[in-house]
Amino acid sequence: MTDALSQIRRIVSARTPDAVWTELAAALKPYGFDRMLYGATSNRREGSVGDIQDVVTFTTLTRQPGRGREDVSFFIRTPMFRWVMTHAGASSWRWTEEQLAAGLLTPDEVVARDIARKSGLCVGYVISFEEPGSRRAAALSMIGAPEQTQDSLDAMWALKGDEIMILAQTMHLKIQSMPLKVHRRALSPRQREALEWVAEGKTSQDIAIIMGISAGMVEKHLRLARECLDVDTTAQAVAKAAMFNHLYTTPSGEAKR
Template sequence: MQNVIGNVDRLTKAASVEELWCIHQQLMAECGFDRLLYGYTRYRTSNGLGDPRDWVILSTQKPEYMKAFIDDGFYHNAPMIQWALENDGACSWRWLTETASRGNLTPAEMRVMAFNKSMQVTAGYTVSFRSVSQRSKGAIALTAKPGLTQDQVDNMWAENGDAIIVMNNVLHLKLLSLPYSGERKLTTRQREVLQWVGDGKTTQDIAVLLGLTPATIEKHLRLARQTLDAETTAQAILKAAFYNQMFGADSR
C-alpha cells in the first residue's frame, strides 16, 4: 500500500470519531476490507466484557448482522473474539477453519460460524490491540469483500499486512483520545457538575459557582448517574473520563 505515512497523518489529524472512522473505512476498503467491526471495552472482568452499552462499537456491518451479533449475544461464542481476548496482533481467519476441522470448536461456536457464513462474513483478519490494563481490551474484525477467498486475503495481507496493522493501531490509539458517548451522552450541565466534583468541589460549592440551588445540582448529578448507568457519582466521574466527556477543550 502506497503512502502509509500520509494515511497515518490523515488518521492522526481527525478531529472527531466520525471523521476518524470515515477515513479508516476508506483506507481499509482500498485494502480489500469493506466491512469493519471495531470494539473496545474498559469493563472487562474474569467472566465477561461488561455491558455492551458501555463499549465503544464502530461498524460498517449491516444492521441485521449487528443485531444478531451484539444485541442477541452471538459475540459470547464468537471464536475470533476469544482469540482476541487471549492474544495481541493479527490473525488470519484461516485459523477458524483449521480449528473447526480439528473438532476444537464448541457447538455454540460452530453456530456463530454458520451465521457468519450466511452473512458472507467468511474471509478476513482480526487485529487485537495490546491492552493498557487488565480491565480493557480492543479489537477489530476486518471482513474481506464478498467473493474473496481466504487464500486471496492472505496473499493481500502478505503484501500490505504490516501497513494495515499500523493503520489499525493508529485508529485504536486515536480513538482513545477522542470523546465518544454512544448511548451514554451527557448534557453540558451534567458534564459541568461532574467536572466540578472531580475538582473536589462540594454540592454547595458548585451551586455557588453556577448560580443554582443545591437541589438543582443534586438533580444534575442524579441524571448524570442515570445516563452513565453508574451507582455512585465517583463511578459516573470514572465513566465520563473513560468516554473523554470530561475536561475537554470545550468542556468549560
C-alpha cells in the same frame, strides 16, 4: 508521501470518532476489506466485555444507525472472539476453520460460524489491540470483499500486514483519545459541568455558587448524571465519565482548549 503515510495523516487529522472511522474504512478498501467492526471496552472481565452498553462500537456491516451493539453482540459468539480475548496481534480467519477441523469449537461457536458464512462473512482478519490495563480490550474485525478468498488475503497480509496494523493502531489510539460513543443517554452540559467540578474537589455548596444555581439543583444534576451512567455514587459517575473522555469537552465533543 506514501499512500500509507497520507492515510495515517488523514486519520490523525480527523476531528471526530466518526470521521476517524470513515478514514480507516477508506484506507482499508484497497487491501481487500470492504466491511469492518470495531469494539472497545474498559470493563473487561474473564471472557467477557462487561455491560454491552458501555462498549464503544463502530461498524460498516450495515448502514442502519445504532447497529454497532448488535454486531458486537454477534461477534462475541464467534470463534474469533475467543482468539481476541486470549491473544494480542493479528490473526487470519483461517484459525476458525483450523479449530473446526480439529473439533475444538464449542457448539455455540459452530452455530455462529455457520450464520456468519451464510451472511457473507466468510474470509477476513482480526486484530486484537494490546492494552496497558487488564480491564481494557479492543479489537478490529476486517471482512474480505466478495471477490476475496482467505488464501488471497493471507498472501496480501504477508506483504502488507505491517501497514494495516499501523493504520489500525492509529485509528484505535486516535479514537481512544476522543470522547467515546457508548450506547447510553448522553450527559447534558450541566450534568457534565457538575461532574467536572466534583472531579476538582468542589462540594455541592461550592458548585452551586460557581454555577449560579441552588445546592438542590446541583444534587439533581448529579443524580441524573448517575442515572445516565448507570452507577450508584457520584464518585463512580466521575470515574466512568472520565473513562469515556466525556469530561472537559465542548458541546461539539472536542476537548476544551
